[in-house]
Amino acid sequence: MATPRNAVRVAGATLLATALLAATPAGAITSENLARLRQDSQFTTEENLRANFDAEDFSVAIADITPTTTPQGAIVSGGLENLAVFGLSSVDSSFTRFTLQPGAHNLAHTHPTASETLFSISGTMDVFFVEANETPRLVQSVLGPESVTVFPEGLIHGERCISDEPCEFISFFNTGDPGVVTVSERFCDLNEEARAAGLFLPQDQVNAICNGLGDNPAPNQPENGQRVLNDGPAPAVLAAQATPTPTPTPARRNNNRRNRRGNNGRSRGRGRRSRRS
Incomplete structure (x- = not known):
């Protein structure tokens, strides 16, 4: 159902069209009158939209x-x-x-x-x-x-x-x-736990990496993998690099492998884990 505003516009366009047709011979609507009809229509044409822009636009x-x-x-x-x-x-x-x-x-x-x-x-x-x-x-x-x-x-x-x-x-x-x-x-906009899970690193190290992100365009990445900003490594990144990462025990490392298989949608890893638990 048409809104009152649309109903007024449709009625106005209809009256205008009736007046224009009555004032001109049948089938002889002038280009000027046609332009007026288009301008008053409830529909917006690309031509009308383009009319809102100057040539330099x-x-x-x-x-x-x-x-x-x-x-x-x-x-x-x-x-x-x-x-x-x-x-x-x-x-x-x-x-x-x-x-x-x-x-x-x-x-x-x-x-x-x-x-x-x-x-x-x-x-x-x-x-x-x-x-x-x-x-x-x-x-x-x-x-x-x-x-x-x-x-x-x-x-x-x-x-x-x-x-x-x-x-x-x-x-x-x-x-x-x-x-x-x-x-x-956008990855660093995630919560801390999700970021850590995504990189498989402790949360404090991932937080330090995200806090040290530079702007785009970004600098080159040296061969040692150290993130370099405009005036050298960011303090937060240096702090993360200075923090030793705990070495997983063999059992933990095996669990990590099973977790990765589970994340890929394979039930075999989950089955093995349940048998050992």
């Missing part, structure tokens, strides 16, 4: 968008959140322009509602995505200048600059609102 200078920067690089994003024209159903797209310094990472992340097409401008990158749990595998390749790769919708992916020169690229998304979930940041 359909183009954008990337230099005019405020970037997110770290010493490791810069991120410039354009989409529905800051450029409304990208939300039109006839446009429905967005983009991100990245600069990564040599060795820097675009942290592993997902786009919940979009696939991504990445166009490399300069530099050489290590790019990857991870398949879903049902068919786990890492899809990894090296991308040089003027090359293209794709990341399927919703899958974890990322890039690392492996050249001696900065890496620059532009990513295009098939929606104006792709969303982004940075894996490390």
Whole structure:
């Protein structure tokens, strides 16, 4: 049932249409009258939506968008959140322009509602995505200048600059609102017990790791696995590294293996545990 407001609009449009048709010969509605009919309609057309934008709204200078920067690089994003024209159903797209310094990472992340097409401008990158749990595998390749790769919708992916020169690229998304979930940041939003279970480490060590996370783009990861921030290792990370990790007893280590099998949905590990208990 139509609301009073919609009923008024429909009645108004009907009266306007009747008046226009009476004032013009049959089948001779002018383009001006047709435009008035469309404007007064209860339905909004793409044409009417586009009429809300000036000509300059359909183009954008990337230099005019405020970037997110770290010493490791810069991120410039354009989409529905800051450029409304990208939300039109006839446009429905967005983009991100990245600069990564040599060795820097675009942290592993997902786009919940979009696939991504990445166009490399300069530099050489290590790019990857991870398949879903049902068919786990890492899809990894090296991308040089003027090359293209794709990341399927919703899958974890990322890039690392492996050249001696900065890496620059532009990513295009098939929606104006792709969303982004940075894996490390959102993982650290979990409660302490869930984080510790996810990394199979004591809670204090996982808390120290999460407290020491840097910004994105992030620095390179040295071979020894030590997390390096802009001015050296974070104090919280150093403290975690200085804390000895208890060595599991053989029995505990076997239990850990059984737990992993149980988490994979295999009842065999649970059966063994129940027989020994």
